[in-house]
Amino acid sequence: MEVIAEVLIFGFLISSLYALVSVGFSMIFGVAGVLNLAHGAMAMFAAYIASWAIMTFGLGFLPASILGVLGVALISPILYWVIIRPLGEKPVVVFLATLLLGVIFEQAMILAFGFNARVLPPIIKGGFIVFGDIRILYNRALAGAVAVILIGLLWLFITRTKYGKAIQGISMSTKGAALSGIPTHKIILLVWAISGALAAIAGLFSASFLGVSPLADREFTVIAFSTVVLGGLGSLPGSLLAAFIIGYVETITVQFAPEARGLASLAILIVVLILRPQGLFGRAHE
Amino acid sequence: MILKRARTLTWVSAAIILISLGFLILVPQLFVGNSFLISTFVFANIYSILAMSWDLLSGYTGQISFGHSFFFGIGAYTSALLSMHLGWSPLYTIPLGGVMASLGGLLVATPALRLRGPYLSLITLVSALGIDQLIRVLKLGSTGAEGAIQCEIDLATGVNHCVPPISANEVEVYYFALGLMVCIAIFLIFLVRSRIGLAFEAIRDDEEAAEAAGIDAKKYKILAFMISGFLAGLAGAVMVHKMQQASPGLVLDLNISIEAIVASVLGGMGTILGPVGGAYFYILIRELLRPFGQWRLFAVFVIALLILLFIPRGVLAEIRLRLMHWIKSEKPKEPQQGARA
Numbered sequence: 007m008e009v010i011a012e013v014l015i016f017g018f019l020i021s022s023l024y025a026l027v028s029v030g031f032s033m034i035f036g037v038a039g040v041l042n043l044a045h046g047a048m049a050m051f052a053a054y055i056a057s058w059a060i061m062t063f064g065l066g067f068l069p070a071s072i073l074g075v076l077g078v079a080l081i082s083p084i085l086y087w088v089i090i091r092p093l094g095e096k097p098v099v100v101f102l103a104t105l106l107l108g109v110i111f112e113q114a115m116i117l118a119f120g121f122n123a124r125v126l127p128p129i130i131k132g133g134f135i136v137f138g139d140i141r142i143l144y145n146r147a148l149a150g151a152v153a154v155i156l157i158g159l160l161w162l163f164i165t166r167t168k169y170g171k172a173i174q175g176i177s178m179s180t181k182g183a184a185l186s187g188i189p190t191h192k193i194i195l196l197v198w199a200i201s202g203a204l205a206a207i208a209g210l211f212s213a214s215f216l217g218v219s220p221l222a223d224r225e226f227t228v229i230a231f232s233t234v235v236l237g238g239l240g241s242l243p244g245s246l247l248a249a250f251i252i253g254y255v256e257t258i259t260v261q262f263a264p265e266a267r268g269l270a271s272l273a274i275l276i277v278v279l280i281l282r283p284q285g286l287f288g289r290a291h292e
Numbered sequence: 293m294i295l296k297r298a299r300t301l302t303w304v305s306a307a308i309i310l311i312s313l314g315f316l317i318l319v320p321q322l323f324v325g326n327s328f329l330i331s332t333f334v335f336a337n338i339y340s341i342l343a344m345s346w347d348l349l350s351g352y353t354g355q356i357s358f359g360h361s362f363f364f365g366i367g368a369y370t371s372a373l374l375s376m377h378l379g380w381s382p383l384y385t386i387p388l389g390g391v392m393a394s395l396g397g398l399l400v401a402t403p404a405l406r407l408r409g410p411y412l413s414l415i416t417l418v419s420a421l422g423i424d425q426l427i428r429v430l431k432l433g434s435t436g437a438e439g440a441i442q443c444e445i446d447l448a449t450g451v452n453h454c455v456p457p458i459s460a461n462e463v464e465v466y467y468f469a470l471g472l473m474v475c476i477a478i479f480l481i482f483l484v485r486s487r488i489g490l491a492f493e494a495i496r497d498d499e500e501a502a503e504a505a506g507i508d509a510k511k512y513k514i515l516a517f518m519i520s521g522f523l524a525g526l527a528g529a530v531m532v533h534k535m536q537q538a539s540p541g542l543v544l545d546l547n548i549s550i551e552a553i554v555a556s557v558l559g560g561m562g563t564i565l566g567p568v569g570g571a572y573f574y575i576l577i578r579e580l581l582r583p584f585g586q587w588r589l590f591a592v593f594v595i596a597l598l599i600l601l602f603i604p605r606g607v608l609a610e611i612r613l614r615l616m617h618w619i620k621s622e623k624p625k626e627p628q629q630g631a632r633a
Binding site for chain 2: 041089092093096097098099101102103105106107109110113114116117224228231232235239265266268269272273275276279280283284285
């Protein structure tokens with residue numbers, strides 16, 4: 007019983023962070039048709055901004071994190087505006103450009119901060135929430151709570167507000183949305199900013215448990231990419247479900263067969279793609 | 293249906309290719325005893341093979357692979373294990389490495405047939421990450437940590453047992469790598485100008501239209517995966533005998549796939565010789581500008597991004613085009629939108 011409860015709780019915590027990274031990736035694909043392989047770099051970049059602010063200005067974790075999130079929310083739409091958009095409707099070129107952007111960020115972080123990993127201080131120090139024999143650090147519990155709240159807010163934003171409806175409209179048809187008077191370019195910039203910010207928050211929390219290194223972005227990108235493809239490109243519910251599948255599969259393998267960590271989720275991905283090439287919730291043909 | 297292609301090889305580009313080749317043949321004579329430089333050129337040839345192999349699958353056939361390290365690593369491990377444990381000569385195990393990687397290509401192509409675009413790229417990425425993990429977990433035929441193949445000292449005889457080199461003489465290794473690279477380049481140039489190459493390009497440009505025109509897209513995609521896998525496997529196998537050791541970090545890292553892409557982007561996707569130039573440029577900068585530390589890689593990646601933004605054809609292809617037009621005294625046409633996606 008203990009083990010099952012542990013898997014359920016820790017699986018949920020890790021899955022909610024994966025979901026945070028993945029929804030942004032999914033939204034960018036939805037509105038801009040871009041598979042942003044620099045998405046993980048945004049998560050990593052936020053952690054580095056925060057770490058730099060803490061070291062240089064002696065800021066606390068919270069203000070430093072806010073700085074990190076804002077920084078990424080600013081740079082992410084700029085990248086789209088300056089680099090991705092001028093490339094136009096050439097998916098392969100755009101795909102490779104985002105890949106290069108990701109590695110450029112990696113090199114820039116190595117140049118600025120060196121190869122070594124850095125750990126951010128936890129937002130709430132010490133302390134556990136206790137469930138029977140299971141103890142959860144406050145910081146991890148907070149990460150899970152923040153992730154769930156943000157995803158809930160995002161859901162409300164997309165389904166209930168004018169901007170959210172515009173985002174949905176653009177995902178269905180950019181031309182149609184533009185013809186109905188939606189300022190598509192501005193909305194797409196907004197989506198890049200929101201996606202960047204969500205990735206940044208996931209990156210900050212992850213850096214406060216596991217630290218951040220210049221190549222840490224690859225893990226985020228691979229998770230976001232696999233989750234979104236597993237869920238079906240362009241489907242937000244699919245991405246969320248897939249984030250939880252991958253998160254739980256990883257937690258279960260770590261619990262029962264730690265050496266196979268990483269392999270299990272890759273295997274699931276391959277099996278799902280063979281059985282359902284369009285992903286779990288994807289439309290059969292775009 | 294299939295138009296006869298205009299001859300694109302002018303005497304100028306032929307002269308440039310011959311002069312470069314002449315220089316490459318003379319490298320050991322020009323830099324006698326400089327084993328660092330000769331090694332660097334060996335690596336450049338290996339990466340050229342890898343980049344051409346990526347270009348065939350991704351640049352020509354449009355199946356964007358993020359996992360070329362998959363083929364590279366299979367070739368490397370096959371050749372290393374066979375030569376080390378069975379004592380076979382690298383001259384036999386290198387082609388076998390290529391064959392194994394080609395079978396790996398078949399393995400990836402099978403699920404990949406139903407997948408397109410990003411789904412397909414993800415499968416290639418996942419295969420590369422998966423085999424990396426698998427070798428670490430299985431500790432495949434190795435004594436080193438995490439699936440590394442290193443030298444083993446036989447305690448009974450005291451003989452040091454390593455992955456054998458292709459030859460003890462570095463100049464011979466160089467000519468082997470250069471010769472292999474040139475043969476593969478010639479093979480690919482003929483291949484892409486054949487009906488098979490045209491079918492590859494047709495699939496890249498529009499798979500439905502290609503099928504409507506009677507091209508069996510499945511067959512050609514499998515073929516592209518297998519040829520590309522074979523060539524990348526050869527590159528990995530040569531690499532392992534050059535380094536005389538193998539580990540997931542050395543031959544299966546994601547960086548290898550990224551480097552293959554960067555080399556192709558630098559020189560020009562879908563041009564075969566472009567990626568060779570790109571690979572040489574990348575490796576020479578990576579190895580010769582070491583004093584600049586990480587700046588050199590940063591600069592190369594930024595250059596690659598700028599090329600993608602402003603010269604999507606790639607540098608060599610653009611130069612050739614401008615030369616051709618200059619010879620004919622015409623203004624070069626602006627690149628057509630989406631002509632080369």
